[in-house]
Amino acid sequence: MDTKPSSSATDDPMRLTRRFSLAQAREHAIRLCLLGCALASVLTTIGIIYVLVTETLIAIPPNTAFFQQISPLEFFTGTQWTPQFEERHFGILPLVTGTFLVAGIAALIGLPIGLAGSIYLSEYASPRTRDIVKPILEILAGIPTVVYGYCALVFVTPYVLRPIFHGLFGFDVKVFNAASAGIVVAIMIIPIVTSLSEDALRSVPQALREAAYALGSTKFHVSAKVVVPAALSGILASFLLAISRAVGETMAVAIAAGQTPALTLNPFRSVETMTAYIVNVSFGDKPHGSLDFKALFAVAMTLFVITLAMNILSHLVMRRFREVYQ
Amino acid sequence: MSAGTGKTAMNVLEKGGRAASRRTEKLFEWTCACATWFGLGVLVILLLGILWQGATWLTWSFLTSYDSRHPTQAGVLAGLWGSFWLVSVAALVAVPVGLGAAVYLEEYGKKGWLRTLIEINLSNLAGVPSIVYGILGMAVFVKMFGIFQNHPKVLEIWLPFTTLEIPLPFGRTVLSGALTLALLILPIVIVASREALRAVPSSIRHASYAVGATHWQTIRHQVLPAATPGIFTGIILAVSRAVGETAPLLMVGAAVFVAATPGGIAAPADVLRHPAGLLEAPFDPFTALPIQIFNWVSRPEPEYRHVAAAAILVLLAVLQVFNIAASVIRSRMRKRARW
Numbered sequence: 001m002d003t004k005p006s007s008s009a010t011d012d013p014m015r016l017t018r019r020f021s022l023a024q025a026r027e028h029a030i031r032l033c034l035l036g037c038a039l040a041s042v043l044t045t046i047g048i049i050y051v052l053v054t055e056t057l058i059a060i061p062p063n064t065a066f067f068q069q070i071s072p073l074e075f076f077t078g079t080q081w082t083p084q085f086e087e088r089h090f091g092i093l094p095l096v097t098g099t100f101l102v103a104g105i106a107a108l109i110g111l112p113i114g115l116a117g118s119i120y121l122s123e124y125a126s127p128r129t130r131d132i133v134k135p136i137l138e139i140l141a142g143i144p145t146v147v148y149g150y151c152a153l154v155f156v157t158p159y160v161l162r163p164i165f166h167g168l169f170g171f172d173v174k175v176f177n178a179a180s181a182g183i184v185v186a187i188m189i190i191p192i193v194t195s196l197s198e199d200a201l202r203s204v205p206q207a208l209r210e211a212a213y214a215l216g217s218t219k220f221h222v223s224a225k226v227v228v229p230a231a232l233s234g235i236l237a238s239f240l241l242a243i244s245r246a247v248g249e250t251m252a253v254a255i256a257a258g259q260t261p262a263l264t265l266n267p268f269r270s271v272e273t274m275t276a277y278i279v280n281v282s283f284g285d286k287p288h289g290s291l292d293f294k295a296l297f298a299v300a301m302t303l304f305v306i307t308l309a310m311n312i313l314s315h316l317v318m319r320r321f322r323e324v325y326q
Numbered sequence: 327m328s329a330g331t332g333k334t335a336m337n338v339l340e341k342g343g344r345a346a347s348r349r350t351e352k353l354f355e356w357t358c359a360c361a362t363w364f365g366l367g368v369l370v371i372l373l374l375g376i377l378w379q380g381a382t383w384l385t386w387s388f389l390t391s392y393d394s395r396h397p398t399q400a401g402v403l404a405g406l407w408g409s410f411w412l413v414s415v416a417a418l419v420a421v422p423v424g425l426g427a428a429v430y431l432e433e434y435g436k437k438g439w440l441r442t443l444i445e446i447n448l449s450n451l452a453g454v455p456s457i458v459y460g461i462l463g464m465a466v467f468v469k470m471f472g473i474f475q476n477h478p479k480v481l482e483i484w485l486p487f488t489t490l491e492i493p494l495p496f497g498r499t500v501l502s503g504a505l506t507l508a509l510l511i512l513p514i515v516i517v518a519s520r521e522a523l524r525a526v527p528s529s530i531r532h533a534s535y536a537v538g539a540t541h542w543q544t545i546r547h548q549v550l551p552a553a554t555p556g557i558f559t560g561i562i563l564a565v566s567r568a569v570g571e572t573a574p575l576l577m578v579g580a581a582v583f584v585a586a587t588p589g590g591i592a593a594p595a596d597v598l599r600h601p602a603g604l605l606e607a608p609f610d611p612f613t614a615l616p617i618q619i620f621n622w623v624s625r626p627e628p629e630y631r632h633v634a635a636a637a638i639l640v641l642l643a644v645l646q647v648f649n650i651a652a653s654v655i656r657s658r659m660r661k662r663a664r665w
Contacts (some may be wrong), residue, residue, distance in 0.1 A: 040427065045447050051462055116358045139369065144569075151376075155371075155375050165489065194362075224356070248453075
C-alpha cells in the first residue's frame with residue numbers, strides 16, 4: 001500500500017517537514033502497537049513451551065525437573081502408573097493406551113460417518129439440504145464437551161452399551177468405560193471431519209467429474225473412484241486433525257472413561273487418559289513442586305508433543321493437496 | 327444418472343450386473359444421506375434426553391440460589407455470575423489484542439519470515455488441547471512461576487472511593503481464569519477478524535488513499551467500520567466457545583463449591599448498592615456454569631444427575647442466545663453489503 005503523504009511543496013517547507021515526521025511517527029507507533037498484538041500469540045506458544053520444558057526437562061536451579069528425578073526410559077516404557085501409591089511407578093503407557101483406545105473408538109465410528117456425510121453434502125445434496133445440515137453441524141460442534149460427558153455417563157452407558165453388550169453378548173460393562181467416552185468423542189469429531197472433508201471434495205475440479213461421466217461412469221463411480229481419491233490428501237488431513245482433537249479431548253473423557261490407569265484394550269473397562277489424569281490431579285490439592293505434581297507436566301508435555309505432531313502432519317498433507325489443484 | 331445407458335463399454339455389462347450396480351448406487355446414496363442426518367438425529371435425542379432428565383428441575387429458584395448439599399436446593403447463581411465475569415474479562419482482553427493482531431496481519435504485515443512465523447504459530451495454537459492452556463494459566467497467572475511463592479504480595483491501588491487490592495500472584499481468582507480463557511480464544515478472534523477484514527474490497531482502501539488519508543486513517547475510518555459485522559460474529563463465536571470451556575478453568579483452580587458471587591454482585595441492582603464490587607470481582611474466587619455441571623455429574627447421588635441436566639439446559643440456552651445473535655448479524659450483513 002502506498003501510504004507516504006505526497007511531498008508536493010507548499011509555501012513553508014520547514015513546517016511541512018515537521019508535520020510530515022509527526023504524522024509518520026504516529027503511523028509508526030500504531031504499527032508497532034499492532035505488531036505487539038500479533039506477537040502476543042507467539043508469546044503464548046513460547047509460554048507453553050517454557051512452562052512445559054522447565055518443569056520436565058531443564059529446571060531453573062533451586063527446582064528439579066521431572067526427568068532429572070525419573071528416567072525418561074522408565075517414563076516412556078513403564079507399564080504401571082501409580083504416582084499416588086506408596087510404591088511409586090511413573091510409566092506412562094497405561095495413560096497412552098487409554099488415550100488411544102478412546103481416540104481409536106472415536107475414529108472408528110466418527111471418521112466413516114463424517115466422510116460419508118461430506119460425500120453426500122458435496123456430491124448429492126441440494127443447496128437447500130446443505131443450508132439445513134451445515135447449521136446443525138455447527139450447533140453440534142458448539143456443544144460444550146462437559147455436556148457430551150454427561151450424555152456418555154447418563155445415556156450411552158445405561159441405555160445403549162448395557163442392553164446391547166451386556167444383555168446380548170454378556171460383556172461386563174462398567175459404569176465408567178472407554179466405549180461410552182469413545183462414542184461421544186466420535187459425535188464431537190463428526191462435524192470436524194464432515195466440514196473439512198467437504199471443503200476438500202468440493203475443491204476437486206469439476207472437469208474431473210465431467211470426464212468421468214463422459215466415460216460412462218455412474219454417480220457412485222464418480223464419487224467413490226474419482227472424487228474421493230482426488231481429494232484423498234485433504235480427507236486424510238481432516239482425519240488427522242479430528243484424531244488429534246480426540247486425543248486432546250478432556251472433559252467428556254474425564255467424566256465418562258473413569259480414573260483407573262489400566263493397560264487394557266477392553267473398551268468396557270474403566271481407563272484413564274492423559275487428559276483425564278491432568279484434570280484429576282489438578283482437582284485434588286497436590287503440593288506444588290512435589291513429584292506427582294511434576295508428573296502432570298510430563299504428561300502434558302507428552303500430550304502436547306503428540307497433538308502438535310499430528311497437527312503439523314495434517315498441515316503438511318493439506319499443503320500437498322493444495323499444491324496439486326492450485 | 328443416465329450416463330451408464332449409452333452405447334459404450336457399459337453395454338458389456340449383463341442385465342444382472344447392471345441391476346446390482348443400480349442397487350449399489352442407491353445403497354451408497356442412502357448410506358451417505360443417513361450419515362449426514364445422523365448428526366441431526368443425535369442432536370434431537372440428546373436434547374430430548376436432557377429435557378427428560380432436567381426440565382422439571384429447572385425452576386426460578388434453581389436460577390437464583392447457590393449450590394447446596396441438598397440436591398433439591400442446589401442452584402446455578404454462583405456459576406452464572408462466575409461465567410459472566412470470566413467471559414466479560416476474557417473478551418475485554420482478547421478482543422482488542424486479537425483485533426490488533428488481525429489488522430497487523432491483514433493490513434500491515436508484508437510477506438516475510440515474521441508474518442509466516444505468526445501464521446504458522448496461529449494454526450498450531452488452534453490445535454493445542456485446551457487443557458494445555460490450563461497448565462499455562464496455572465503456571466503464569468495462578469502461581470506466576472513461583473516468584474512470590476514464599477512471600478505473596480498485595481499490590482494496593484488507591485482510588486477515590488476504594489482501595490483496590492491486587493494479590494500477587496493472582497491465585498485462584500476470576501482474573502486468572504479470564505486471562506487463561508483470553509489466551510484460548512485469541513486465535514479464534516484473530517482468524518475470524520482476519521476473514522472479515524479480507525472481505526472488505528480493496529477499492530474502498532484505494533478510494534480512501536486517493537483522497538489523502540494515511541494508512542491508519544484508512545483502517546480506522548473505512549476498513550474497520552466496513553468489517554464490523556464480520557468481526558462481531560467472530561467475537562460472539564469466540565465468546566460462546568469460552569462459555570463452555572471447562573478443563574482450563576479446573577486447572578486454574580475454579581472452586582467447586584462457592585456460595586458467593588464475584589464482587590458480591592448477585593443481581594444487576596447490587597451494582598448501585600455496592601459499586602466497588604465491580605472492581606473487586608476480578609480478584610474473587612469463582613466457579614462457572616460448566617464447572618458446576620462437572621461437579622454435579624461426578625457426585626454419586628442420582629438426584630444430582632437431574633440438577634446437572636437442568637444446569638446443562640441453562641448452559642445450552644445461553645449458547646443458543648449467542649448463536650442466534652451471530653446469525654442475525656450475519657444475515658443483516660449480507661443484506662447491507664454495498665459492494
